[in-house]
Amino acid sequence: MSDPAFPEKISHKIRLYLIVTFSAVALTGAVSIISTRNIFLSSKKINSLNQHIKIMDQFHILFHHLIDELHRAIILKTLDRQEHIRDLEQELKEQLVRYRAEHLGEIPSPEQTLEMTLVEEIQRSTAQLLSLSGSIQKLIAKRQKIPNEQFGLLDGIAHTIPPVNQQLNELHLKEIRGLIQENTSRMDMIFWIYLGFLAFGTVATVLGIRKFSTAIIHPLQLLTSATVEVGSGAQGKRIDVASKDEFGQLSHFFNEMLETLENRERELRASQRDLARHVRELEALHRINVEISGLLDLDQVLKLVVEKARELMGTDLASLCTPAADGNGFTPQTVSSPERLSGLFEANRRCTFQESSHSDLPGPECAIPLEYRRAYLSAPLKRGDHIAGVLCVGCKS
Structure with missing residues (x-):
């Protein structure tokens, strides 16, 4: 037992x-x-x-x-x-x-x-x-x-x-x-x-009276004082009662309880810090998302992509064609050029796959003006085996 x-x-x-x-x-x-x-x-x-x-x-x-x-x-x-x-x-x-x-x-x-x-x-x-x-x-x-x-x-x-x-x-x-x-x-x-x-x-x-004070009153005062301090938020408080009687056992259990509470409090604070960090990250992502959503739409994103491609390739023109609504070929979606070329794409609005006249390799043929084909490059944009669009760049010289 x-x-x-x-x-x-x-x-x-x-x-x-x-x-x-x-x-x-x-x-x-x-x-x-x-x-x-x-x-x-x-x-x-x-x-x-x-x-x-x-x-x-x-x-x-x-x-x-x-x-x-x-x-x-x-x-x-x-x-x-x-x-x-x-x-x-x-x-x-x-x-x-x-x-x-x-x-x-x-x-x-x-x-x-x-x-x-x-x-x-x-x-x-x-x-x-x-x-x-x-x-x-x-x-x-x-x-x-x-x-x-x-x-x-x-x-x-x-x-x-x-x-x-x-x-x-x-x-x-x-x-x-x-x-x-x-x-x-x-x-x-x-x-x-x-x-x-x-x-x-x-x-x-x-x-x-002396024994009562030593064995009961003094430990009770220590327990009461420690309880009040712990209730007020004090940390690391312990009771030192050397006796092996009921109050000694109670003090031992009280110290163990305080240690357990402090461990639980440390774990809770760590969890709260992690949760606060996640909340801050989510809030930042949400703000970024709101800012991006408020400042940019799809057309602006595509325009930025085309302009960045023309800038990186050092060409005079860049065009991004996306699949046509009827599924037959591609239509120019965004054009980046220092000149106004919107009217030049009116006659031929589609880009089709055909044998390129400037290359021995088959590829997409972009409907861009001939004067921009002195140096010409077209590249399909694929998602797996599916062509999602065509990026075309060209120079006058």
């Missing part, structure tokens, strides 16, 4: 450039999307941990508020705020349920295991507090003395919650700091990726 007229190198380079550019954009976009999603999930996790901290802080406040209410009831020995105490107990239970609900569906991890252990300890302390609160309320309702053991137990429960709550908060804060650090690392990675992509894009754009 023959090679294609155009190698399609530019199109291959453009496709490769587009593929590389698209791959870089797609890779950058994919990394950005993944990093952004991870940042979003981390932010969501941070919000969840903040919510856990808020729940436990609220629980801690309710826990100590309930203990304070129990201390007040013991000191005042009254249950005037018993409904408030029951509300606090209910809120404590709800806070624990809410905290548990926040952890549903989470993937188990060492941190979560430790967190659940601390929460179970808080639940045990809460259960003890609620049980102790019920006992204290019953004793106050019966107006009985609160045992010292219950006072000590109440104080012990009050001191168990803060350390556990602090451990939970520290655990949550540690996770938050880790997530923030991860997000910071991801943001730094996205920044450097974008910076690298920007640098790559800048370099690729500069190189692409």
Whole structure:
């Protein structure tokens, strides 16, 4: 198979450039999307941990508020705020349920295991507090003395919650700091990726523009300029494009086309010159023909011939006889003599073939006056075997 007229190198380079550019954009976009999603999930996790901290802080406040209410009831020995105490107990239970609900569906991890252990300890302390609160309320309702053991137990429960709550908060804060650090690392990675992509894009754009200008714009400008010059009538114009891509092939074909056009133009000009020469020759011949036709007729031509014969022979008379109309002999057509001899040919108008009286050879006998026969010559004018006329010359002496 023959090679294609155009190698399609530019199109291959453009496709490769587009593929590389698209791959870089797609890779950058994919990394950005993944990093952004991870940042979003981390932010969501941070919000969840903040919510856990808020729940436990609220629980801690309710826990100590309930203990304070129990201390007040013991000191005042009254249950005037018993409904408030029951509300606090209910809120404590709800806070624990809410905290548990926040952890549903989470993937188990060492941190979560430790967190659940601390929460179970808080639940045990809460259960003890609620049980102790019920006992204290019953004793106050019966107006009985609160045992010292219950006072000590109440104080012990009050001191168990803060350390556990602090451990939970520290655990949550540690996770938050880790997530923030991860997000910071991801943001730094996205920044450097974008910076690298920007640098790559800048370099690729500069190189692409330079390559585009060298491989496409410059050859197009040369082709356009050459086309305009050739259209204006410039001769010998050629395009020098050294590349072997489509534009190099196009320039080569363009140069071949110009060379072919110039050869055709030279051939056309040569043909035009030949035609002009032939036209000039025909015009000259036509002018000569017109001039001859306008100046001379047959009688004048014959007269010139007879006069030229008399002049060349040095005779006194010359006569040209042509075939008679009836085909019998010849009749004088033109006479050249310094004298007027037209009347002398009236009596004998014909020249006939007969034996010449002045020669031993037979020949035409011209009817010319005798005084011009001192030196006499007659010659037939033949066209092949046919006698077209007789030329006669004579002298008086």
